[in-house]
Every structure is written in C-alpha cells, then in structure tokens.
Amino acid sequence: MIHFVLLISRQGKVRLTKWYSPYSQKERNKAIREISGVVLTRAPKLCNFVEWRGHKIVYKRYASLYFCMCIDEEDNELEVLEIIHHFVEILDRYFGSVCELDLIFNFHKAYYILDELLIAGELQESSKKTIARLIAAQDSLVETAKEEASSISNIIAQATK
Template sequence: MIHFVLLVSRQGKVRLAKWYSPYTLNERSKVIRELSGIILNRGPKLCNFVEWRGFRAVYRRYAGLYFCMCVDEKDNELEVLDIIHHYVEILDRYFGSVCELDLIFNFHKAYYILDEILIAGELQESSKRSVIRLVCTHDSLVETAKEQASSLSSVIAQVTK
C-alpha cells in the first residue's frame, strides 16, 4: 500500500502531497521535511529506494521534480517505480511535456489524474488511454458547465435591466 505521494522540487518546495494514511498536520510537515532532506541530499548514482521509519521511500527524479511514494517494506519497489513512471507519462500526455509550472498552475489537474490512477493507496487504473479519456471528458464537462453558467448569467443580467 502507498502511504503517501510527494512531488518535491530541487529547492525542497512541495508541489503535490497526497496522503493515504492518517497523519496530523505536524506529522505531515515533519515527514515532508525529513524525507525531502534525505532525498535531495542523495547522489544521482545512488539507489532510488530509502529505508525510512520502518517504511520504504521510492523516488525518481524527472527534470526538476522528485516524485516520491512511501510504501510498506514488503511491497515491491520496482512496481512502485513503474507507478511513478506511469503517472509521469500520463502527465506528459495530458500537458504535452509536463514541467513544474504546469503542476503549479494546474495542481488540481495533477491531483485529479493521480486520483484516477490511485485509490486509497492502491493502483486503480493501469491504462494510460483510459485515464486520459476520463480527464478529457471531465474537462469537456467543466467547459460545458462554464458556458451554461455564463449564458445563464447573461440572461439574468438582461432580465434585471
């Protein structure tokens, strides 16, 4: 089971944090501080697995971001690396070569995509096409709702004149 997912920039700023196990706010900030410190200080040629507090942190660096997932010690690290890569590939397809700014300004999309892939810390959807199709369908529904809301507000404005 995945306990949490963190996306951390090279400067140590958290760009995304999704928690699947209960942690208080103080514990979360301590976890982020500890784990990001460990991961950011590791050399690029070292292994992408870190033993930490009886768990195993699996991370991978893509451009300026570290994608990190914390799992139980008995879980398969290579599967977790594959889930990280799967998430990055979907982000790349959706944003067209995703960068840190895409995640900063469209964080809600990054969370939505992650929610389509993982549920309660377990892999839900392994098909990239299905996830992209669902996200695009969601986007079109949001656009339709915005158009209807703007047309409705213009009708209300005309009536109240």
Template sequence: MISYILLVSRQGKVRLAKWFVTMPPKQKGKIVKDVTQLVLARRTRMCNFLEYKDTKVVYRRYASLFFVCGISAGDNELVTLEIIHRYVEVLDRYFGNVCELDLIFNFQKAYAILDELIIAGELQESSKKSVLRVVTQSDSIEEQENSEDTMARLGSRVGQMSKTL
C-alpha cells in the same frame, strides 16, 4: 501499499502531496521534512530506494521535480517506480510535455489524474488511455457547465437591461 506521494522541487518545495494514511499534521510535516532532506541530499547515480523508519522511500527525478513515494516494507520498489513513471507519462500526455509550472498552476488536474490512477494507496487503473479519457470527459463537462453559467448570467443581464429601458 503506498502511504504517500510527494512531488518536491530541487529547492525542497512541495508541489503536490497526497496521503493515503491517516496521521496528525505534525507527523506529516516531519515526514515531509525528513524525506525531502534525505532525497535531496542523494547523488544522481545513487539507488532510488531508501529506508525511512518502518517504511521504504522510492523516488525518481524528472527534470526539476522529485516524485517520492512512501511504501510499506513488504511492497515491491520496482512496481512503485513503474507507478511513478505511469503517472509522469499521463501528466505528459495531458499537459503536453509537463513541467513544474503546469503542476503549480493546474494542481487540481494533477490531483485528478493521480486520483484516477491510485485509490487508497493501490494502483487502480493502469491504462493511460482510460485515465486520460476520464479526465478529458471531466474537463468537457466542466467547460459545458461554465458556458451554461455564463449564458445564464448574460441572459439575466439582458433581462435587467430591458426592464430599465
């Protein structure tokens, strides 16, 4: 089971953090700090798996971001690497060659995509097309609601203006 997923920049800033286990904020902060230091200190050609306390840490670097997962001791590291890669592929398709700024300014979408892929620390949906379809449907519903709200506000303003005339 995946305990957490962190997206960390090369400067050590956390860009996205998703926790699938319950723990106090202080403990989460310590894990983020320790794991970030461990991952950032490693060289490019080193193994992408390491042990941290009673868990395994699996990470992969894409451009300027490290995608880091904490998994149970008995979990398969290669499957976790594939899950990370699947997430990056879906982000790439959604944003069109995703970059760190996309994740900073559209973090809600990054979380929504992650929520479609992983539920309770387990891979829920492996199909990239299914995940993208759900997220784009959500986008279109959101746009429709926003346009309806705008039309309603414009309608109320027109009504107010006609009363004053």
C-alpha cells in the same frame, strides 16, 4: 500499499501531496521535511530507495521534480517505480511535456489524474488510454458547466437592465 505521494522541487518546495494513511498535520510536516532532506541530498548515482521509519521511500527525479512514494517494507520497489513512471507519462500526455509550472497552475488537474491512477494507496487503473478518456470527459464536463454558468450570467445581466 502506498502511504503517501509527494512531488518536491529541487529547491525543496512541495508541489503536490496525497496522503492515503492517517497522519496529523504535525506528522505530515515533519515527514515532508525529513524526506525532502534525505531525497534532495542524495547523490544521483545512488539507488532510488530509502528506508524511513519502518517504511521505504521510492523516488525518481524527472526534470526539476522528485516524485516520491512511501510504501510498506515488504512492497515491491520496482513496481512503485513503474507507477511513478506511469503517472509521469500520463501527465506528459495530458500537459504535453509536463513541467513544474504545469503542476503549480493546474494542480487540480494533477490531483484528478492521480486520483484516477490510485485509490486508497493502490493502483486503480493501468491503462493510459482509459485515464486519458476519463480526463477528457471531465474536461468536457467542466467546459459545459462554464458555458452554462456564462449563459445564466448573461440572462441575469440582461434581465437587470
């Protein structure tokens, strides 16, 4: 099971967090500090697995972001690396070569993509095409809602003149 997902910049700023196990806010902050301290200071040639508090942290660096996932000790690290890579490929496909700024300004879309990929710390959908189709459907719903809200605003504005 994946306990949480962290996306951390090279400067140590958290860009995305998703918690699948119960942690208090104090525990979350402490975990983020500890994990970012360990991951950011590791040499690039070292393996991408770190033991941490009876769990394993699996991480991978893509451009300026570290994608980290905390898993149980007995879980398969290579499978989690594949999940991280799968998530990055979906982000790349959606944003067109995803970068840190895409995640900063469109964090809600990144969370939506992660929610389509993982549920309760387990892989939900392995098909990139299915996830892309679901994201496109969600985007079209958002656009329709914006258009309806705009037309309602126009009707109200005309009625109050």
